[in-house]
Amino acid sequence: MEKLISGIHKFQSDVFAPNRAFFRKLADGQSPQALFITCSDSRMVPDLICQTDPGDLFVLRNAGNIVPPYSPGAPSAEAATIEYALRGLNIRHVIVCGHTRCGAMHAVLQPECTANMPRVKQWLDHAQASAEIVCTCYSHLTGEARAKVLVQENVLTQLEHLRTHPAVATALAAGELKLHAWVYKMETGEVFVYDPESGQFTNLGAEAIPAHPLIRRGPVNHTVPAGV
Structure with missing residues (x-):
């Protein structure tokens, strides 16, 4: 707690005070550029990763960056x-x-990891479709390799769940909304973005990298990059 309290004092003196006009403007309202749905993991800091300012991102966080179907x-x-x-x-x-x-x-x-956490186990049931895809199509993968594929499949699954929400479905039908699937590679700071046209996750700002074929879901043949 001492670090948090010290940080508040430092924010007030070193950040807020010299930028008082900016923060006063924020107090009048918000106009964020994107809704950023991500994991509650303390190592995931959207504003740090995207180098955005307060007011730029509307953030929704939970365990596993999950979007329950509507x-x-x-x-x-x-x-x-x-x-x-x-x-x-x-x-x-x-x-x-x-x-x-x-x-x-x-x-x-x-699943044994959540044996004494029934609420967590129930929440993670929203990722079961992703797990079954990985277990069926990637039975040859083990350990961290399987976990990496699941992370990517889960992002795509949650994007599909997102489409079931009326506000999303309506905005998509009107051509007023774009959905994006990202994976942050914690070890390197890289961000991989799913391209629906190529059916691949590619390093943001880099050329497409070699990928493993994933299961075909809908009209797109999903792929997962080896480098993620």
Whole structure:
């Protein structure tokens, strides 16, 4: 706690004070560029990774960067946040960003890890489709290699869940929204972006790298880069 309190004092004196006009403007309202859905992992810091300022990202975080499919009878914080982002803030870009070394994805592959955490286990059921794809199509992979593939498959699965939400479906039909699938490689700081046209995850700002074929889902043949 001492580090947190010290940090607050440093923020107030070294950051807020010299930028008082900027923060006062933020107090009048927000107009974020994107809804950024990512994991609760303390090592994932969207504003640091994207080098954005306060007010640029509307962030939704939970274990495993999960988006439960829309259910009329089961309102959730995720559904409310998504709807508000699109209809209240008029956001036109949604990013689902997973990351390597994800504890939630390791727990999906190793259910015994959540034996004493029933609520966590139930929450991670939203990633079961991804796990079954990996176990069926990548039975030859083990350990970290399988976990990396699951991280990427899970991002794509959650993007599909996102499309079931009425606000998302409506905005997509009107051509007013773009969805993005990202994976942050914690070991190198690289970000890999899914390109639906090529069906590949590619290093952002770099050439496409060799990929392993993934299962065909819908009209796109998904692929996963070996380098992620």
